[in-house]
Amino acid sequence: MIHKRSQDIAPNSDTVNSVNDLAKLANYSFMDTLNCDPDATPDGIDYAPRQVLSGHYVTVKPTPIENPEYVVHSTRLFGDLGFTDSLAQSADFINMFSGDMSNVPAPMSQLGWACGYALSIFGTEYVQQCPFKTGNGYGDGRAMSIFEGVFKGKRWEMQLKGGGRTPYCRGADGRAVLRSSVREFLAQEHMHALGVPTSRSLSLYVSKTETVLRPWYSEGSRSQDPDRMISEAVAISTRVASSFIRVGQLELFGRRARIQAHPQAMAELTQLVLHLIDREYADVIDPQLSLSDKVLLLALEFRKRLTSLVANWIRVGYCQGNFNSDNCAAGGFTLDYGPFGFCDVFSPQYQPWTGGGQHFAFLNQGVAAERNFLMFCTALSPLIATHPDELDQLQRLVNGFTTEMQTKMQQMWATKLGLITFNQPLFHELEALMIKTPVDYTLFFRELCALPANITPLKKCFYQPPSKAIEQQWTAWLTQWHSLLDCTEDVETVDSNTVASHNHAEITNHINSSPSRTREQISVQMKQVNPKYSLREWLLVPAYSQASEGNYSLVRELQAVMTQPYAEQTQEIEDKYYQLKAPEFFAIGGLSHLSCSS
Ligand SMILES: Nc1ncnc2c1ncn2[C@@H]1O[C@H](COP(=O)(O)OP(=O)(O)OP(=O)(O)O)[C@@H](O)[C@H]1O
Numbered sequence: 238m239i240h241k242r243s244q245d246i247a248p249n250s251d252t253v254n255s256v257n258d259l260a261k262l263a264n265y266s267f268m269d270t271l272n273c274d275p276d277a278t279p280d281g282i283d284y285a286p287r288q289v290l291s292g293h294y295v296t297v298k299p300t301p302i303e304n305p306e307y308v309v310h311s312t313r314l315f316g317d318l319g320f321t322d323s324l325a326q327s328a329d330f331i332n333m334f335s336g337d338m339s340n341v342p343a344p345m346s347q348l349g350w351a352c353g354y355a356l357s358i359f360g361t362e363y364v365q366q367c368p369f370k371t372g373n374g375y376g377d378g379r380a381m382s383i384f385e386g387v388f389k390g391k392r393w394e395m396q397l398k399g400g401g402r403t404p405y406c407r408g409a410d411g412r413a414v415l416r417s418s419v420r421e422f423l424a425q426e427h428m429h430a431l432g433v434p435t436s437r438s439l440s441l442y443v444s445k446t447e448t449v450l451r452p453w454y455s456e457g458s459r460s461q462d463p464d465r466m467i468s469e470a471v472a473i474s475t476r477v478a479s480s481f482i483r484v485g486q487l488e489l490f491g492r493r494a495r496i497q498a499h500p501q502a503m504a505e506l507t508q509l510v511l512h513l514i515d516r517e518y519a520d521v522i523d524p525q526l527s528l529s530d531k532v533l534l535l536a537l538e539f540r541k542r543l544t545s546l547v548a549n550w551i552r553v554g555y556c557q558g559n560f561n562s563d564n565c566a567a568g569g570f571t572l573d574y575g576p577f578g579f580c581d582v583f584s585p586q587y588q589p590w591t592g593g594g595q596h597f598a599f600l601n602q603g604v605a606a607e608r609n610f611l612m613f614c615t616a617l618s619p620l621i622a623t624h625p626d627e628l629d630q631l632q633r634l635v636n637g638f639t640t641e642m643q644t645k646m647q648q649m650w651a652t653k654l655g656l657i658t659f660n661q662p663l664f665h666e667l668e669a670l671m672i673k674t675p676v677d678y679t680l681f682f683r684e685l686c687a688l689p690a691n692i693t694p695l696k697k698c699f700y701q702p703p704s705k706a707i708e709q710q711w712t713a714w715l716t717q718w719h720s721l722l723d724c725t726e727d728v729e730t731v732d733s734n735t736v737a738s739h740n741h742a743e744i745t746n747h748i749n750s751s752p753s754r755t756r757e758q759i760s761v762q763m764k765q766v767n768p769k770y771s772l773r774e775w776l777l778v779p780a781y782s783q784a785s786e787g788n789y790s791l792v793r794e795l796q797a798v799m800t801q802p803y804a805e806q807t808q809e810i811e812d813k814y815y816q817l818k819a820p821e822f823f824a825i826g827g828l829s830h831l832s833c834s835s
């Protein structure tokens with residue numbers, strides 16, 4: 238059953254050639270249907286940290302960056318939205334997306350909106366993280382949405398990151414630097430091309446004159462924490478998503494409802510949950526259902542999305558090093574590319590963010606997701622507090638998370654290995670061997686796609702020459718794997734370069750529905766789920782370093798390579814990007830680990 242709001246169905250084939258055209262598509266469901274903080278200032282100049290006690294958002298005027306310069310935009314998202322490509326470099330567009338909203342045409346709002354959220358880390362609630370020690374001053378400190386509209390029948394929200402202070406800034410400057418903005422921009426582009434749900438990149442502008450100081454590493458530093466302050470150009474990137482509602486946001490309203498913090502607390506939680514359903518789950522939750530049925534369906538659907546998301550992250554080697562509930566989008570997609578990394582060496586303990594801890598390490602992401610799901614359900618529970626049966630069902634959904642996560646992970650590993658069904662002993666042996674050898678995660682799985690008969694072609698994925706004993710174990714493992722692949726003789730060849738980006742679920746179904754496959758078919762299917770190129774930190778460093786000198790060619794080259802991660806691409810690209818991490822990059826601050834994402 239498909240349920241859509243009427244304004245979402247309205248066909249809209251208009252091309253957006255200007256900010257004036259964009260204004261015509263404005264449709265602010267978040268601002269129009271939810272509550273503004275009654276203490277918000279009419280002019281939006283609301284930059285000092287303060288407690289925001291009620292309301293779903295605060296209207297804020299973005300602070301433009303000085304002398305903005307175009308760095309990069311997403312031609313792909315521009316295409317999806319119907320934007321002409323030249324718009325990214327037009328004066329009005331640059332102004333708007335570098336934070337100057339003072340001249341945007343009606344009915345566009347000249348004010349953006351920032352949201353409060355609660356923090357919980359790995360399932361533990363925190364209230365002390367804001368200057369007031371109450372949790373009422375925590376939220377979008379430097380992110381603010383500035384536009385919501387319907388493009389080609391789909392509703393999108395646009396959010397500046399680094400657009401200046403908000404009441405949630407906690408005394409910080411509200412800015413993002415070019416380095417972190419390049420990382421987030423490229424990572425969103427890459428993730429989308431990998432077929433993993435994510436917020437999307439729209440545009441990135443840097444200031445030619447405005448800088449801020451940030452702690453960072455000296456070149457070659459092996460220290461965990463940055464050892465000096467550096468001056469960096471500020472930048473504003475715009476990200477786009479179906480909504481930016483976070484699990485932490487629901488938690489804030491859930492906590493307020495639970496303790497009846499103010500007379501409207503329960504109503505505000507209800508409104509936010511219904512709004513989330515409308516924005517993110519309208520296709521699966523019937524508006525005619527009772528609130529408690531909606532709540533249960535919402536939890537069920539979010540569980541499905543979150544478990545698939547994490548399985549996809551692991552498939553592509555992604556670790557969200559700070560998987561707090563405020564970095565967990567309630568729509569079930571990837572959000573906040575600060576403390577992230579795509580792994581080089583396979584390690585279950587891989588954790589790029591020094592502040593994150595092992596609970597957010599690579600293969601612990603499923604457990605971290607479970608904690609976020611628990612917090613999501615805890616936030617929903619006041620809505621069904623007087624319905625013991627429904628509370629029981631919600632608890633069962635929480636209890637069932639681990640099993641669903643495990644099932645998705647097993648399906649994912651089977652698919653990565655070209656198998657129809659997961660084989661536990663085979664996988665455990667592989668995991669142990671990948672750690673012992675050790676292997677490069679991306680290269681290894683990609684090389685496996687050629688179905689090598691022996692260990693020789695795999696050696697290029699190894700970070701050290703294998704001992705005789707390890708070689709023998711690999712040989713035994715490969716024999717076992719080949720016997721499980723169970724392929725027929727080749728009858729046809731398929732061009733693997735036709736492989737674009739895909740929906741992972743479709744791929745899994747396709748593999749599962751093919752009872753007997755040729756070697757070539759298995760190989761092609763494996764190449765659809767095992768990317769050839771991944772956005773490793775040592776590729777990002779030269780791109781943002783060069784960008785800091787005003788040269789954006791590497792940023793754009795990386796964008797081109799990383800938006801076709803499954804394609805073979807040219808020999809030149811392969812030589813440059815399909816490589817092991819160099820020995821000199823290990824243990825280096827900024828290359829192997831990072832301490833902050835700002
Ligand atoms: N320079 C800054 N000025 C104001 N607030 C900041 C700044 N840097 C981070 N924050 C705020 O601190 C909190 C934690 O930061 P975190 O690094 O998780 O998020 P972020 O990368 O800024 O944003 P997001 O989660 O929106 O992608 C967020 O609420 C964020 O808005």
Ligand SMILES: [Mg+2]
Pocket residue numbers: 563564573
């Ligand atoms: Mg964050």
